[in-house]
Amino acid sequence: MASPLTGPEIERLIDLLAKLPGLGPRSARRAVLHLIKKKEALLIPLARAVSDAAEKAMICSVCGNVDTRDPCTVCCDQRRDVSSICVIEDVGDLWALERAGAHKGYYHVLGGTLSALDGIGPDDLSIGKLVERCHAGEVKEVILAMNATVDGQATAHYITDQLETAGVAVYRLAHGVPVGGELDYLDDGTLSAAMRAKRLV
């Protein structure tokens, strides 16, 4: 921008918001105008909320979830099935599975996937900690819920190897037709996988 249109504090807020995923410079500008219009209802509460989150957010030392306590809310939930750990790439995946109510055990966030291209090796992910947890006793099953990408699947293979001596059953998620999905829009790989895994009704 050649000459500033508005105060430096507002420009700075726009610049920072524009760095969020899903927002660009234009939508950040619109968001900031919206915030300033709703100063009492939105901007001031947001100021407090961002400060609180900055102060209190932490990573769970057990599973890698993001929370304001350590161990996190999920790890502290005694009603969960201690024999089952679901391994995911990222915290967002944990939240997605929890929203779906799809898993009743505990979780383990890897923090990414192995990637030769990006130079991410086993030591960059919390795989060692996962192996430790599995050797510690109560765990009977590990569900590898990595993304169905090349890197995700390579990571799953690697973890399966690492867990060979841990005496746990290792599962992966089923492949198939997404619920609500239309066959015509699915890729060949998904269709083939769904056909191979066909089930008696």
Next chain:
Amino acid sequence: MASPLTGPEIERLIDLLAKLPGLGPRSARRAVLHLIKKKEALLIPLARAVSDAAEKAMICSVCGNVDTRDPCTVCCDQRRDVSSICVIEDVGDLWALERAGAHKGYYHVLGGTLSALDGIGPDDLSIGKLVERCHAGEVKEVILAMNATVDGQATAHYITDQLETAGVAVYRLAHGVPVGGELDYLDDGTLSAAMRAKRLV
């Protein structure tokens, strides 16, 4: 959400961000995870930026622009053409015109449009203040840059009437083919307007 996945401070930040235009609950969650991952680089600076903006943002008492000073940066810019005022619906429109470098005079933000449906009358917009500015002397032309919507055009007509005795020339923006636009994708109204306003090359 049935049971919380994470701390209340983080949930609160997600809820507030989800209220921004362009973000929903899902993208707000992704944004918050991104923020927490980049705590030093993003979350902490954002906390400061939002507080600063909440403290300092104000509405310009002359033109209605959003800034951290009053009168705003644009109104204080002495190099502008004092004889020309561009009237826009919203602050976002002002910023858009400034980014384009399309107007060298001053601005006047109405704060919306007349709307019988939403119960917005002339007293809800800063039309009175605009008439005052136009009567004050130096202003020679007013450019009505309202959106090309029914409400926007009704508002433009109303303002034109109000300015009849002010001795200023009232303009509206040209209608026509957007630069870079393809004829095949344009609506009939725009095509007809562009044809009626055809110009010798």
